[in-house]
Amino acid sequence: MAVLSAEQLAVGFGDAPVLEGVDLTLQAQGLIAIVGPSGVGKSTLLRALAGLLPPLAGRIERPRHAPRKARDSAMVFQSPRLLPWRRVLGNVELGLENLGVPRAERQSRARHHLEQVGLGEFLHRWPHHLSGGQQQRVGLARALAVEPRVLFMDEPFSALDAMTRGRLQQALIALRRQTTAAIVFVTHDIEEATLLSDRIMVLGHAGPRQPARVRALLEVDLPLDERRDDPGFRRTVHEVERLIGEGAAP
Numbered sequence: 001m002a003v004l005s006a007e008q009l010a011v012g013f014g015d016a017p018v019l020e021g022v023d024l025t026l027q028a029q030g031l032i033a034i035v036g037p038s039g040v041g042k043s044t045l046l047r048a049l050a051g052l053l054p055p056l057a058g059r060i061e062r063p064r065h066a067p068r069k070a071r072d073s074a075m076v077f078q079s080p081r082l083l084p085w086r087r088v089l090g091n092v093e094l095g096l097e098n099l100g101v102p103r104a105e106r107q108s109r110a111r112h113h114l115e116q117v118g119l120g121e122f123l124h125r126w127p128h129h130l131s132g133g134q135q136q137r138v139g140l141a142r143a144l145a146v147e148p149r150v151l152f153m154d155e156p157f158s159a160l161d162a163m164t165r166g167r168l169q170q171a172l173i174a175l176r177r178q179t180t181a182a183i184v185f186v187t188h189d190i191e192e193a194t195l196l197s198d199r200i201m202v203l204g205h206a207g208p209r210q211p212a213r214v215r216a217l218l219e220v221d222l223p224l225d226e227r228r229d230d231p232g233f234r235r236t237v238h239e240v241e242r243l244i245g246e247g248a249a250p
């Protein structure tokens, strides 16, 4: 089921597009990774798709469904931006308060999503008593709790050490089986993109003073479990590296 579609989207600031010609359809339960060189417009595209930045051209459609106490989308950033004066549970309940969800339901939804990210034991901790990886898990639970149709993640694991990052990648792979949200995941890390996604959108600069373009949209047809061990994993990583390394787009 399509939860969002974009057609010939141009995004940028003022009247100058940073990126143009983006066609994209997001399906429930899919994960698309967006990769490309620094400054190509990955975060700008994410913000436009999330409705935080008006597109300069093109159309974004978000099919409407029956009203429910949920959000169309939620964001997870590099830093989780937790409220220091609220405990873990209170931080996750926050978005549900804004949706007008009654207290008992709020608490049970927040608990459920904290358990989902492996933090069932930490409900009453203060954020500053958590590690960076645990704080990022709280941010993820907070985003999941509003049951978004699309979950936007902007380099969510890039501030973490390699081991914590690996654990959170595995947590996200497990989560994909339990959520119906479509996930859009911006990353610099091509291995991470290949590990997590079923499609990879490669953005590329098209030339000096020209807006960037979509260079390729690859299908990643590999099993989610033990994906690194599949011979197709390296092939896909190399293919994406090659696409990013290419000069000007045709």
Ligand SMILES: Nc1ncnc2c1ncn2[C@@H]1O[C@H](COP(=O)(O)OP(=O)(O)OP(=O)(O)O)[C@@H](O)[C@H]1O
Pocket (backbone or CB within 6 Å): 013, 018, 036, 037, 038, 039, 040, 041, 042, 043, 044, 045, 188
């Ligand atoms: N608020 C803004 N006003 C004007 N230009 C901006 C603004 N934010 C970003 N830009 C410019 O838009 C372009 C794309 O930025 P964006 O952050 O989307 O790139 P990115 O691909 O996410 O980069 P990185 O990988 O380094 O995070 C850059 O040239 C950047 O300087």
